[in-house]
Amino acid sequence: MKKSLLLIPALISLSAICTFSQSIVAAWLFDGNVNPTSTTPISVTNNGVTFVADRKGAPNKAAYFNGRSNIDVNTIAPFNSTGPYSISLWAKPETNANTSSYFIFTKANPSRDFAVTYSADDQFGTQFAPSANSYNVLTEPNASVAGSWYHIVAVYDGTTQKIYNNNILTASRTTTSQPLWTGTEVQIGSLTSALNYKGALDDLSYFTKALSQAEVTYLYNGTITSLSSDEEITFKNGIYPNPTEGLITLQKSSKWFVNDIFGNSIASGEGTSIDLSTVNAGVFYIKTNSGTFKVIKK
Incomplete structure (x- = not known):
């Protein structure tokens, strides 16, 4: 299956992601x-x-x-x-x-x-x-x-x-x-x-x-x-923005789990939003129903 390219969804969040609809x-x-x-x-x-x-x-x-x-x-x-x-x-x-x-x-x-x-x-x-x-x-x-x-x-x-x-x-x-x-x-x-x-x-x-x-x-x-x-x-990638200042949006609602690079649990929940604003900058892994994603927190 193709490594995907990325074209449009009608998705704009307060964190400034994209709307490519009709374009x-x-x-x-x-x-x-x-x-x-x-x-x-x-x-x-x-x-x-x-x-x-x-x-x-x-x-x-x-x-x-x-x-x-x-x-x-x-x-x-x-x-x-x-x-x-x-x-x-x-x-x-x-x-x-x-x-x-x-x-x-x-x-x-x-x-x-x-x-x-x-x-x-x-x-x-x-x-x-x-x-x-x-x-x-x-x-x-x-x-x-x-x-x-x-x-x-x-x-x-x-x-x-x-x-x-x-x-x-x-x-x-x-x-x-x-x-x-x-x-x-x-x-x-x-x-x-x-x-x-x-x-x-x-x-x-x-x-x-x-x-x-x-x-x-x-x-x-x-x-x-x-x-x-x-x-x-x-x-293909269902998480944005990445890197993030704090707020992350999931393309689809899902149970999610956030771990640091050592495997320690940072947060968990369910829905389409993850708030990492109170977490120190670093690299984290977010596991959802769609897979595991590497995310950089600024």
Whole structure:
């Protein structure tokens, strides 16, 4: 069974977790195929993409792009949102030997409405075109290490572009311009069948909203398993936020038991909330009907 990716539930607590309802367009889990999980049918064409182990070592659970392969997304209407958007993905890039960027996920031709990139200096970035031959480009300041997995989230909220790398906001810029939203091609692994990405890719999802830091954290810690027709996403990890300042929410009501790293009982109860606000900072294990979860208390 797929290591899940994380897509939406209608869950927002006072501790600032996420509501992705009505904002998720599609998620590519790459569970041995290139078909997306989506609420409306989306047709795709696989042009040479193969499958490799994902970040957890599960075989054939991530897509591999060889620098010539890509995926054509033939159904583009769901990506014509003309407003805020976010792109979340896991990438394991190979060193970029080109003089220009690889393109990981794009909507373009004639305008570049959105793009996630990997530069010749091994930096992740995002961009869009507010006018013909003009690009709002945001690139991380630091290079990534080729051959390592990174969780990348690109966010555009209408006035600001942001990049998160492994749950850390690494770059941000304000803008008074907007994408033209005239692109007619959506591709994974290339820009209009050129500047092809080389490396592994997993758990790619597109949202028609600007994700918050709390939502980015939830995506970083979790993994999506399914997206139903009413846009409810099933998460593999049922506890959030993690790390926590004190209050923890369970996705499902359950009996729960909290132990420290030495196995000592800290608390127990039943329901959907656990309050660790009076507990000293540290690592704890919460056992529920769904399994045992490692939680960090700040």
